[in-house]
Amino acid sequence: MKKVLITGAAGFLGSHLCDRFIKEGFNVIGMDNLITGDMENIEHLLPLENFEFYHHDVSKFVHVPGHLDYILHFASPASPIDYLKIPIQTLKVGSLGIHNLLGLAKEKRARLLIASTSEVYGDPSVHPQPESYWGNVNPVGPRGVYDEAKRFQEAMTMAYHTYHGLETRIVRIFNTYGPRMRLNDGRVLPAFIGQALRGEDLTVFGDGSQTRSFCYVDDLVEGIYRLLFSDCADPVNIGNPSEITIKEFAEEIIKLTGTTQKIVYKSLPQDDPKQRQPDISKAKALLDWEPKVSREDGLRITYDYFKGFSHEKLNQRDHKDFKRYSVI
Numbered sequence: 001m002k003k004v005l006i007t008g009a010a011g012f013l014g015s016h017l018c019d020r021f022i023k024e025g026f027n028v029i030g031m032d033n034l035i036t037g038d039m040e041n042i043e044h045l046l047p048l049e050n051f052e053f054y055h056h057d058v059s060k061f062v063h064v065p066g067h068l069d070y071i072l073h074f075a076s077p078a079s080p081i082d083y084l085k086i087p088i089q090t091l092k093v094g095s096l097g098i099h100n101l102l103g104l105a106k107e108k109r110a111r112l113l114i115a116s117t118s119e120v121y122g123d124p125s126v127h128p129q130p131e132s133y134w135g136n137v138n139p140v141g142p143r144g145v146y147d148e149a150k151r152f153q154e155a156m157t158m159a160y161h162t163y164h165g166l167e168t169r170i171v172r173i174f175n176t177y178g179p180r181m182r183l184n185d186g187r188v189l190p191a192f193i194g195q196a197l198r199g200e201d202l203t204v205f206g207d208g209s210q211t212r213s214f215c216y217v218d219d220l221v222e223g224i225y226r227l228l229f230s231d232c233a234d235p236v237n238i239g240n241p242s243e244i245t246i247k248e249f250a251e252e253i254i255k256l257t258g259t260t261q262k263i264v265y266k267s268l269p270q271d272d273p274k275q276r277q278p279d280i281s282k283a284k285a286l287l288d289w290e291p292k293v294s295r296e297d298g299l300r301i302t303y304d305y306f307k308g309f310s311h312e313k314l315n316q317r318d319h320k321d322f323k324r325y326s327v328i
């Protein structure tokens with residue numbers, strides 16, 4: 001049986017990837033230090049014979065006994081609230097973490113796929129963003145800890161590919177949503193749904209004219225699966241090009257949830273990207289991939305998931321006491 005190590009397994013995307021690889025008949029090792037993840041996301045996998053969980057921080061040396069065929073590196077704080085609270089861990093997992101995993105991949109002769117992000121394009125001056133665009137990132141701005149960690153991670157991965165001949169894949173993920181996101185992680189979709197469910201007004205930062213493009217998680221997982229088994233070592237954008245302004249998006253959530261609350265505006269955070277839309281021509285040509293789930297269907301499934309939350313869970317503001325985690 002082929003064996004895959006998935007880091008960040010207890011997180012939103014990592015847990016969906018675990019589900020997919022289990023479904024495809026792989027032996028799956030999930031690894032996570034639970035800094036932003038939740039064991040609830042993979043609870044259903046724990047009794048399975050072909051699933052193992054390692055509670056481990058990948059910024060420290062990573063040991064996995066036996067053979068490994070594939071490594072998917074998804075461990076990293078991913079939302080602005082998280083990486084602003086834990087900036088040093090974010091930089092460490094994108095640098096020390098990837099170095100440890102590249103070493104492991106080299107030792108095991110495994111193929112490694114890394115989760116990069118549309119944030120490598122920063123606040124883009126090219127629209128939509130093709131893979132050939134080098135980006136517009138402020139390295140010392142608040143988002144620099146995440147954006148530069150991801151840019152370093154890509155550079156390091158490419159160096160192992162060219163210097164050591166390691167088989168590597170780089171996916172640049174654009175905003176993705178679905179069940180198992182955290183309501184309180186500051187990402188726009190759970191933030192709006194959480195506010196609607198708590199009966200609060202929906203907060204739009206800026207005038208709401210900035211755009212985002214939202215991809216449903218099943219589409220993303222399909223794209224990643226195809227990329228892993230392709231022969232493309234260069235970065236590939238995976239996301240949904242259907243672009244919407246944040247104001248229109250808030251209006252869609254108001255309609256979906258039936259809330260009687262209104263939109264309130266607050267000032268835009270520093271370096272917030274004004275536009276976000278993937279150019280997916282490369283994924284279409286190389287992987288024969290494009291998103292299939294409409295925003296209407298994806299939002300309905302996601303809303304149904306959050307609707308089941310208890311009052312306590314809906315009102316939980318802080319996910320974790322991040323101070324427990326070393327920042328050295």
Ligand SMILES: NC(=O)c1ccc[n+]([C@@H]2O[C@H](COP(=O)([O-])OP(=O)(O)OC[C@H]3O[C@@H](n4cnc5c(N)ncnc54)[C@H](O)[C@@H]3O)[C@@H](O)[C@H]2O)c1
Pocket residue numbers: 007008009010011012013014031032033034035036037038056057058059073074075076077078079093097115116117118172173174175176177
């Ligand atoms: N969700 C998106 O829209 C999106 C977009 C672009 C890129 N990404 C990337 O995808 C990956 C997963 O994002 P997500 O949305 O699932 O976030 P998430 O916070 O839900 O999951 C990240 C997981 O990584 C774990 N983790 C963090 N640091 C770790 C460490 N040092 N060692 C072990 N585990 C660690 C966390 O505990 C968590 O379970 C991240 O690398 C993120 O940058 C996500």
